[in-house]
Amino acid sequence: MVGLAVVLQPLTPHPVFPCVLPMRTPLAWFNLTYERRRLLTAIAGVSFAVLLMFMFKGFENALYDSQVQLLKVLNGDIIVVNRLKYTMFIPEQFARRRLYQAQAFEGVEAAYPLYTRDGAYWKNPETKAVRPLRVLAFNPNDPVLNIPEVLAKQEGLKLPWTAIVDEKSRAEVGPRSAGIVTEMAEQQIHVIGTYSMGTDFASANGNVIMSDQNFLRYFSDLGPEETERDLNTVDVGLLKLAPGADANAIAVALRQRLPNDISILTKPEFVAMELNYWRKNTSIGFIFTLLTTMSFVVGIILVYQILYTDVSEHWVEYATLKAIGYSNRYLLTVVMQQSLILAMLGFVPGYLIALVLYDATTNATGLLMNMTLGRALEILIATVSMCLISGAIAVRKVQAADPAEVFGN
């Protein structure tokens, strides 16, 4: 590995005072940048590879982030679900009695049942097209979700046939502001407001929140082919603990004492279980890792091409340097410096465009595409590695430059 100390030359400025040493002529920088058009093409290439990596990684993270959006706003320290429900997708309920049993334990202050239904058909008020949404229902007096707009609509939700709609639902759902009247599950519904959450795979088109009484009105009397619901079976149970209580200890105690038909998880464990399902049990992880790796390889090839072209075209000059007395090691550092400069110059535009596209995607799909410092750093490291690898391959060409051949005919 070429010594990093050699690559990072002391960058002291040109001397104003005699005591300050000027730096070595930055041959790598000049060779890379003196032809504007070629430089722009090179930067465009690297930026594109960077952008690809950002987008693929971004989609993967968006899918994961989106799945747990709802989970993160659940107002509970311990979550109770049917043992079979290892992901929110699975429509298994557990007996509400279990929540009463849990409430009796020390440290548990309150237990809130949350009812969900996937695939509730919502009619678009304008186009009259019907789309499935997910319904979340609970007693409006229970602070089940940590969303201010929901808490604000507590009283409104107690009225019959009312609901509030997630404003991040997809456009096909139609206009969703307060006052809209349309149909859900073939019954009339009044929209009294909106809130902001976001879609995921389980709620593909959007979410709707209503009271548990309204839940019964819509879903308890549906006819022979539909599964009917009542309030004795709960989809997700939330346990609120006393302040300062140890969630892990209480969860352990609950697991020991309560029967085995339910799973008891702390909220972080519940989120982790959901993420784990999407990582392990679907092809998402594999597909996106494959796509990101392919972008990485494309980037290596692009950068290698650029470096190789520089070395080939200036082969005679580099060989002359060798003849003058520069070592192979110096030329290696020139190539590696060029690859690092390309990495930096290509990363910035790629990052900026990625920010724009992340925003656009979030608006278009409702999925949560988020740029964090950690994710940007991850791709930065990948970009730098990509350029260093190309550099290491291109370097072999420079080593082969034979100074003796600069002479002669």
Next chain:
Amino acid sequence: MSDALSLSNDSRTVPIEVAPAEMAVQICDLNYYFGQGDLRKQVLYDVNLSLPRGQIVIMTGPSGSGKTTLLTLIGALRTLQEGSLQVLQHELVGMNQRELVEVRRNIGFIFQAHNLFESLTASQNVEMAVELMDDRRAKRQRAIAMLTEVGLAERVDYKPKTLSGGQKQRVAIARALVNQPTLILADEPTAALDKKSGRDVVTLMQNLAKEKNCTILMVTHDNRILDMADRIINLVDGRLETDEEIDHFMDNHNPKNLDRHMFMTL
């Protein structure tokens, strides 16, 4: 005519007896081959040569005679197999790459093509050579001084694209001479220059030789500058055919009767 090219002892100069340490270049029984195994071709046969410090030597010969090969060997640009080649008191036979690189730093190379970096200015190209000796403090001053000596004071910050062919070659020469090497190896340095520039450049090299006791070995076909040399060597088919002091050479070589083989250009 044939006398001049024969191996008779009269025309061969015997160097004055000096202590070996004074020799810039000392070659004994040098044989050099290209390729390996069955494809091995010998290009230099039993070369014996001694160049004292401060001597200006011109090497001539037809193309393919091995002049350039010999030049590259003396310049520590190739690894050596047989014989003995001492350059500036370093024995090059048996040296590895790293050691050869060290030796090269004390030699000034002047090529037929200028080989400058298009992306650097004239001054920066010369500074590349100065930086080799780790002298970053005064590198710009030294570069400018050298460029001034070759007559390019007004062009120090110009890129090669904006210089004429002759000017580019002068920058290359400045690069070769800026570290004041004790041995200069030149391959057709004046080929791209007009008469005046060519003359200026060789005068410069001549002054350097006299002032700094610097040895110059030049391969050239340019008979305008023959008179600046102390000695002329003729290499034919890999062998040192003649090796004469300049006066002797001039006496024996009426320009009108020159054997055209000697100055065969490509």
